[in-house]
Amino acid sequence: AFNGTWKVDRSENYDKFMETMGINVMKRKLAEHDNLKVTIEQNGDKFHIKESSTFRTKDIDFTLGETFDYSLADGTEVSGAWEMEGDMLKGKFTRKDNNKVLTTTRTLVGGELVQSYNYEGVDAKRIFKKQ
Template identity: 30%
Template sequence: MGRFNGEWVCSRDENFDVFLKKLGVGMIARGMAKTLTTTLNIQSADGQKFIVKSTTGPKTREVTFEIGKEIQESSTLGKPMKGTWNLEGDDMVGVFMSVDGCGDAITIKRTIQNDQLIQKMQIGSTECTRYFNKK
């Protein structure tokens, strides 16, 4: 899974505003999100343990996880979440729920196609796709 390693810069997205709205992000914050560039820095030495730094504007979040082991982290809005990242074929797939069990699961699927990292996110029936180019 070394092919995920590197720095990836978001070049475009589809349905991102609707997805953020479904997550409960307010109109002003959604407007700001449209103007900021997201960068993912993914590192793994062994294909099982990963460090992912996500930077959007001045805000950076870092998540460390091991494939198949449950982790706890915070959502974009700071809500405590728990979930697991797994490898499904060539895809990295994470499924997360709020710690209190309320709300829909969030699924994040990352794959590499034609030198792009494509990240598909789903909550309920709302889907979003973000396209990242390697820096």
């Protein structure tokens, strides 16, 4: 159900979230218009993700419940895993630089892919439309 190519349409509280993550205002301004596109291919427990944005293109492979390393577009390194809970993907990642936890979910709402983020009590969302 998550399969397909998803293009970011709008974000909620993303600037505040990035600020809490420690990202400076110049990078936040760029990130606001990053044209993020995520292609998701799920095969059972295995996912292949193609991420593309104005910052980079990146391929990610992970298996549900298995810890993997990932670097955010600004270079911040995290380690964690995704799990499926009902129809929702739930991710829990720990920053390697400060051990603080970032949680994220992916869920389908009315044909859109909604990704939520939480870090240090600040919630944000990015909403993607299928291409």
